[in-house]
Amino acid sequence: MAKSRLIGSYPVIGIRPTIDGRRGALDVRGSLEDQTMNMAKSAAKLFEENLRYSNGEPVKVVIADTTIGRVGESAACADKFRKEGVDITLTVTPCWCYGAETMDMDPQTIKAVWGFNGTERPGAVYLASVLATHAQKGLPAFGIYGHDVQEADDTSIPEDVKEKLLRFGRAAVAAASMRGKSYLQIGSVTMGIGGSIIDSDFIESYLGMRVESVDEVEIIRRMTEGIYDHAEFEKALKWAKETCKIGWDKNPEELQFSAEKKEEQFEFVVKMAVIIKELMNGCDNLDPAFSEEAIGHNALAAGFQGQRQWTDFYPNGDFAEAMLNTSFDWNGAREPYILATENDVLNGLGMMFMKLLTNRAQIFADVRTYWSPEAVKKATGYDLEGVAKEAGGFLHLINSGAACLDANGEAKDENGNAVMKQWWDITEEDQKAIMDNTEWCMADNGYFRGGGYSSRYETKAQMPATMIRLNLVKGLGPVLQIAEGWTVALPAEVSDKLWKRTDYTWPCTWFAPRCDGKEGPFKTAYDVMNNWGANHGAISYGHIGADLITMCSMLRIPVSMHNVPEKDIYRPAAWNAFGMDKEGADFRACKNYGPLYK
Numbered sequence: 001m002a003k004s005r006l007i008g009s010y011p012v013i014g015i016r017p018t019i020d021g022r023r024g025a026l027d028v029r030g031s032l033e034d035q036t037m038n039m040a041k042s043a044a045k046l047f048e049e050n051l052r053y054s055n056g057e058p059v060k061v062v063i064a065d066t067t068i069g070r071v072g073e074s075a076a077c078a079d080k081f082r083k084e085g086v087d088i089t090l091t092v093t094p095c096w097c098y099g100a101e102t103m104d105m106d107p108q109t110i111k112a113v114w115g116f117n118g119t120e121r122p123g124a125v126y127l128a129s130v131l132a133t134h135a136q137k138g139l140p141a142f143g144i145y146g147h148d149v150q151e152a153d154d155t156s157i158p159e160d161v162k163e164k165l166l167r168f169g170r171a172a173v174a175a176a177s178m179r180g181k182s183y184l185q186i187g188s189v190t191m192g193i194g195g196s197i198i199d200s201d202f203i204e205s206y207l208g209m210r211v212e213s214v215d216e217v218e219i220i221r222r223m224t225e226g227i228y229d230h231a232e233f234e235k236a237l238k239w240a241k242e243t244c245k246i247g248w249d250k251n252p253e254e255l256q257f258s259a260e261k262k263e264e265q266f267e268f269v270v271k272m273a274v275i276i277k278e279l280m281n282g283c284d285n286l287d288p289a290f291s292e293e294a295i296g297h298n299a300l301a302a303g304f305q306g307q308r309q310w311t312d313f314y315p316n317g318d319f320a321e322a323m324l325n326t327s328f329d330w331n332g333a334r335e336p337y338i339l340a341t342e343n344d345v346l347n348g349l350g351m352m353f354m355k356l357l358t359n360r361a362q363i364f365a366d367v368r369t370y371w372s373p374e375a376v377k378k379a380t381g382y383d384l385e386g387v388a389k390e391a392g393g394f395l396h397l398i399n400s401g402a403a404c405l406d407a408n409g410e411a412k413d414e415n416g417n418a419v420m421k422q423w424w425d426i427t428e429e430d431q432k433a434i435m436d437n438t439e440w441c442m443a444d445n446g447y448f449r450g451g452g453y454s455s456r457y458e459t460k461a462q463m464p465a466t467m468i469r470l471n472l473v474k475g476l477g478p479v480l481q482i483a484e485g486w487t488v489a490l491p492a493e494v495s496d497k498l499w500k501r502t503d504y505t506w507p508c509t510w511f512a513p514r515c516d517g518k519e520g521p522f523k524t525a526y527d528v529m530n531n532w533g534a535n536h537g538a539i540s541y542g543h544i545g546a547d548l549i550t551m552c553s554m555l556r557i558p559v560s561m562h563n564v565p566e567k568d569i570y571r572p573a574a575w576n577a578f579g580m581d582k583e584g585a586d587f588r589a590c591k592n593y594g595p596l597y598k
């Protein structure tokens, strides 16, 4: 599989088996060595078998050389972990240990502690004690304590413990993967959209990333001076000509470009995609004269201005945006890029959060329209059913460009269900089905005077989905909104009527949030939209709200709105000290701890 060229380490998980240090005639420590180290090995195996980096490789896990009974062993472990690039630690124990001596004191690591629920030794008592010490020292840690007592020789991991360990692991790997990578802004503010006014301080202090910025003229320079991988471009163009189904031209006759011009624009937009890829990740195949350009911007995510100026004059960036966000291209299945359109950096970061959590391609969309049951009935005669009916209507998610093609739902799982797969599972058959169900229509001349193409598809299947929005509020800082729900499969004639009332040549997804009918932002789909923080949403396959909540607590980004069941909310133990109202406590705790990289 094609590998991305992101430079910089991926976060390593370090397991810290802690133990009661007492020797003497009964040798308490000696009696616990095997059980303690076996816990560490079980946890390491669980992580290695279930967690992957965004490049598809299994997460690397290291275990301390010895169990940790006194501070000298804590220091030796910290030293080893520093050398191994450990960003995340899990302390495990079946017994009492001396918290302040054995805890992970590294302010930069993301921490969890698993106290074995076996009553022979007080592992749970250590857990409670060391979590209190973590709170006292301003080093919040996640606590894991199994619900049911286990036999002392039981090395299995109960399901509830597994769920917390893996949620912690996925969120911590996602959060720590951002460290040291770049967000690349191509162009600048788009049509006055606030989300495209980049806030470097937020990206640096909350995410540990840096902001890179290039003017869009850099794309023209590279085209003009041939600063791109020519073989890659030829391969991309050949693939695109064979694979992209050209749709129709909706523009008035007098504004339509000639066949030659359209052909020229198609080559232009494919070359844009190759060049933006190389801007993000560099390229080993450039002419040696371009050794500077070969380095790239080490971008984990990027944004393209997308509208306007460029699009008033040049063919648009929709092909580049759509293809880079998709789980494959002319090189086959590969790690999806994150490329936001309209330079909405906040939406691009939301897409990045969910790509890192799921290793799936992401959708960028306008939260365009709420359709009530009454409005749908009036416009189409159709009575809502299923999830759309339960949500009291649905939302039209549609934006030109940066919606991954995976979202047309043409990839199928082993049972034939529509799915947006983790990128390494995408088959040739999936790729063909996805491309066969995508058209590339001429760009709307009203919005894109410079021409180009827009990807067009409809998400025809019902799939679980999560829509988020990262907002910046002056005086408060970053907040995240989360709406779990489902894509809606509307009857073709109903979808067509509604879609035709707006941008019929753009990618279209109907979305029904999970609503509860109670007063508040999740009463109906209308309330979700009416409370949404901006014009855009980032949408992922799956119900991943709980993972997002855990990851946001690691990043100290409070969650201002969500429909995740309370039982699934998992944050550092110290959050409990900030009150019983989970949302308020989250705000107070995030404010108290502040950004990780301040």
Ligand SMILES: C[C@H](O)[C@@H](O)[C@@H](O)C(=O)CO
Pocket (backbone or CB within 6 Å): 307, 342, 366, 399, 400, 447, 535
């Ligand atoms: C009308 C604007 O040109 C479109 O881009 C609009 O649909 C948007 O996406 C604004 O976010």
Ligand SMILES: [Mn+2]
Pocket (backbone or CB within 6 Å): 342, 365, 366, 399, 535, 536
């Ligand atoms: Mn938009």
